[in-house]
Amino acid sequence: MRVKIFISLKHGVLDPQGKAIERSLHTLGYNEVQDVRAGKYLEFDVDAPSRAAAELRVREMCDKLLANTVIEDYRFEIGNES
């Protein structure tokens, strides 16, 4: 199964990178853009007996290493293709 993980800074945590990107977009004339948040994207294959089992393991990986839940939120998708 293919896992795709999206990690972003929690709302309330300063995101200077997102702010800088937003300013650049405005400079280019994309004034409709607001509230840019920069994040991380990870994907990998995982071998698990079921989707539920994979979810349990991936959640553990996120909590232990892939995200710092003091400052970051994460969500993930598990697909069939590898």
Place this chain on the structure above:
Amino acid sequence: MRWGVITFPGSCDDQDVFDSLKLELGQKVKLLWHKDDLAGNYDCIVLPGGFSYGDYLRCGAMARFSPIMQGVVKFAKSGGLVLGICNGFQVLCESGLLPGALVRNAGLQFVCQPVHLRVEETDTPFTGGIKKGQLLKIPVKHGEGCYYADPETREGLHKNRQILIRYVDAKGRPVAAANPNGSLENIAGICNESRNVFGLMPHPEDACSKILGSEDGAKIFLSIAAACSGRAKSHG
């Protein structure tokens, strides 16, 4: 007393801490490799600055899983003194020994400059030899030193008086202009609830000799040394 300074892959201030402790302050100090177990009797373990594991994923996120860190956590839980400087501070936050986290500087730029710090609490082994409110001039050099904690954690920091140093201007005021990285409440360094683990972004090891422009960093190391000799006496 005996100091141990850990070298992680990507640490770059381990030798500076070692030299300042040994050559400037005449301390007994040993460099420890991150893959070794924490064996031997140490009074204070220093996690130095640098870019452990290339700062991959998040600063300090990988170093936390280095083999020696298990020993460091045990050492800290049993009351041993642990000092985390810059990347070391990030590792301590990632490993849960200190609350909160350090994120990208508000200005996005890497800051490398001397700063003024105000000592806020002195009833700790790290600041015991310094007067409350005293100003220290010590350099910072980091890209991700913006301290963040959620409101609940912040309340705990205040209640237990865990904020040990703040960024201030030359007059000792914690104003926004004196904050090099956007840290909450100008926080430069905090300790844990039991007051035996201290993390700070500024580099005391770079302020231990006149030739470097300041000897104020030595005040932190000498506070620790004095606390440890006091501890030894009370135990002996």
